[in-house]
Amino acid sequence: MDRSDDRLRDRPEHDWQTDIVEALLHTGTFGDRHARALLIWLTDAALAQPLPAQDPADRVTAVLLGVKLVRHCDRVPGGLHALATALRLLEPDSKIAQRVAELAEEREAARHSGSAPKPLPARSPADADPSSASDPALDGRKDFFVSYTSSDLRWAVWIAWELETAGFSVLLQEWDFVPGSNWQLGMERGVSECERVVAVVSQTYLESVYGRLEWQTAQGTDPTGFARRLVPVRIAPCRPNGLLGTLVSIDLVGLRVEEARTRLLNGMRGALGGRSKPTDPPGFPG
Numbered sequence: 324m325d326r327s328d329d330r331l332r333d334r335p336e337h338d339w340q341t342d343i344v345e346a347l348l349h350t351g352t353f354g355d356r357h358a359r360a361l362l363i364w365l366t367d368a369a370l371a372q373p374l375p376a377q378d379p380a381d382r383v384t385a386v387l388l389g390v391k392l393v394r395h396c397d398r399v400p401g402g403l404h405a406l407a408t409a410l411r412l413l414e415p416d417s418k419i420a421q422r423v424a425e426l427a428e429e430r431e432a433a434r435h436s437g438s439a440p441k442p443l444p445a446r447s448p449a450d451a452d453p454s455s456a457s458d459p460a461l462d463g464r465k466d467f468f469v470s471y472t473s474s475d476l477r478w479a480v481w482i483a484w485e486l487e488t489a490g491f492s493v494l495l496q497e498w499d500f501v502p503g504s505n506w507q508l509g510m511e512r513g514v515s516e517c518e519r520v521v522a523v524v525s526q527t528y529l530e531s532v533y534g535r536l537e538w539q540t541a542q543g544t545d546p547t548g549f550a551r552r553l554v555p556v557r558i559a560p561c562r563p564n565g566l567l568g569t570l571v572s573i574d575l576v577g578l579r580v581e582e583a584r585t586r587l588l589n590g591m592r593g594a595l596g597g598r599s600k601p602t603d604p605p606g607f608p609g
Contacts, residue, residue: 339426340394340397342426343393343403343423344389344393346423347392347393347410347423348385350423351414352410352420354385356385357532358413359385361532361533361536362409364507365409365412365536366402366406369405370396370401370405371399374391374392397430403427403430403431407420407423407424408424410423412536413532413535465493465516465517465518466486466492466493466595467486467491467492467493467494467591468513468517468519469493469496469521470522470528470534470538470541471522471523472527472528472531472533472534474525474527475523475525475558476497478523479495480497480498482587483495483497483498485587485588486521486588486591489588496509496513510537514537515540519541519551519594519595520538520552520553520554522538522541522553522555522567523558524555524557524561524563525557525561526560528561529563538553538567541553542567548569548570551595551597554570554572554573555573556572556590557574558575558576560576573586573587
């Protein structure tokens with residue numbers, strides 16, 4: 324079937340559309356198909372009307388997908404703002420992402436005659452799919468969600484095991500995302516619905532798109548750190564920067580197993596209680 328007419332109709336119709344699509348296509352996120360899929364998923368999660376699924380028979384190029392995404396977001400109230408916010412989350416220091424945000428704000432301002440657009444509240448996929456609410460992995464609010472990269476799996480499993488042995492409840496992808504479960508939904512609900520997020524920090528984690536998304540989501544719900552929703556656990560030599568670098572971490576680098584276990588559990592109890600006063604009296608300093 325010849326789809327050339329469809330493609331012609333999907334070309335940008337206005338200068339602002341051309342500008343924002345061109346900027347979007349020059350971002351690192353849109354140049355990588357996995358990161359692009361994550362961007363669309365994040366945008367969809369914030370909107371009541373997700374981007375319609377593509378026809379499998381239509382070989383959609385990145386350019387065409389960019390046009391469809393921008394035009395779709397323009398039709399949904401707050402859509403362009405949601406797209407720009409998701410992009411800035413994935414590329415917080417990108418000038419091109421900033422340009423996309425500026426173009427989105429200009430478009431929204433023009434539409435509303437100068438009134439500032441109001442972002443829509445984040446929509447949980449459970450609202451669209453009631454069956455997901457009964458996911459056994461998330462029955463009840465757990466104490467910790469462990470955020471890690473695959474290369475640090477052994478550390479993540481060890482941390483989760485020690486926390487559960489100490490009586491805490493833990494959500495861990497390796498254990499709880501069983502065959503047939505929706506891992507994207509599980510990750511989103513783990514970050515948003517568990518009491519705290521444990522970030523297993525290594526250099527690989529700092530460079531991970533998914534790791535950044537998870538810890539930034541947790542940090543965004545507690546920007547002052549007063550609730551201690553994000554607890555970094557450093558397991559390898561690295562230097563977190565930005566917002567992650569401002570948080571006090573539990574440092575397990577170079578420790579033996581007993582020392583690491585004691586420091587991990589004492590640190591977590593301190594995060595829960597807000598204080599790390601020892602049970603034994605200090606020695607007399609004189």
